[in-house]
Amino acid sequence: MMKYGMAQKFVPEAAELCENSLKKFISLIGTVDKLLVISGAGISTESVPGIPDYRSKDVGLYARIAHKPIYFQDYMRSNRCRQRYWSRNFLAWPRFGQAAPNINHYALSKWEASDRFQWLITQNVDGLHLKAGSKMVTELHGSALQVKCTTCDYIESRQTYQDRLDYANPGFKEEHVAPGELAPDGDIILPLGTEKGFQIPECPSCGGLMKTDVTFFGENVNMDKVNFCYEKVNECDGILSLGTSLAVLSGFRFIHHANMKKKPIFIVNIGPTRADHMATMKLDYKISDVLKEM
Structure with missing residues (x-):
């Protein structure tokens, strides 16, 4: 029970489940021959340990603390910025790296067995879809489970x-115990100054700067991935968006593209999204309550 409670801490309050609405939603999706799925941070909030999303009312990271993500340009030009990033990421990793998939990730993994499943595009960097066994998936913003050299691609x-x-x-993790909570990108909040003197190992191949293999704020999403995802949108007959406000253009553009092509759009998200006006139907329910019926 305690573990369940930890996971539910970051699930926002949802609308009361209506069986008729749920049945209608499932029936409408049943008419789609090739379904493309887009997932966001809301699909992982039920995982253990609890991983918050950014924008949900009351429980999202932005709603509770003045969290400012590190921008790519700052990371590349400032060693102090890199120290701040890696000191926090270093302390957060033992928990973030052990995060387990939840019922939502496993459900989508099983969908791959169906000919009606087209592809999964995730905006998440937590790697939980892959941990759950998904193979037909594009991690649009990369993966926090690996580190890449910014010079030679090691x-x-x-x-x-x-x-x-x-x-x-040596001794850093013992001196700076990290009681704070995780951020969706595997970060943790620490007092300013904690990072002073933190050493960042360079690339063992070329001596370049190492960075988690994720798209930072201010950094361009890999265009090969973007073009591949556009192809999947063109090939699908409808889109199901799960757990994302679609506030970031990198994910919203695929919904917009599908809407321009008159493809049906279905949304499950607790709270408003940027694409609500485009949706064929939207549910403000907890994702697991919907997926376990599909």
């Missing part, structure tokens, strides 16, 4: 880099 696992960070900063 890649290693996040755990391998964690070991190198630990070796370079």
Whole structure:
């Protein structure tokens, strides 16, 4: 029960479940021959340990604290900025790296067995879809489970880099216990100044700057991924959007593209989204309450 409570901490209050609305929603989706799914942070809020989303009312990260994400340009030009990023990420990793998929991730993984399942585009970087067994998935914003050199594209696992960070900063994790909560991108909030003197291992191949293999704010999404996702939108007959406000253009553009092509759009999200006016039907229910009936 305690673990369940931890996960539910970041699930916003949902509308009361209406069986008739749910049946209608499922019936309408049943008319779609090739279904494309887009997922966001809201699909992971039921996981353990609790991973908040950014924008949900009352429980989203932005609603509770003055969280300012690190921008790509600042990361690349400022060592102090990189120290702040990696010191927090280093302390958060043991919990973030152990985060487990929930019923939503496993449900979508099972959908791949159906000929009606077209593809999954996720805006999440937590890797939980892959942990649940999904293979027909594009991680639009990359993965926090690996680290990449910004110069030569050398890649290693996040755990391998964690070991190198630990070796370079003896005693840091013991001195700075991290009681704070996780952010959706695997960050944790620490007092300013905690990062002073934190050592960041360079690329073992070329000596370049290492960065988690995720798209930072201010950084461009990989265009090969974007073009591939547009192809999947063109091939599908309808889209199901799960757990995202679609506030960020990188995900919204696919919904907009589908709408321009008159494809039906279905949304499950607690709270408003940028595409509500485009939706064939929308439910403000907890995602697991919907997926377990589909």
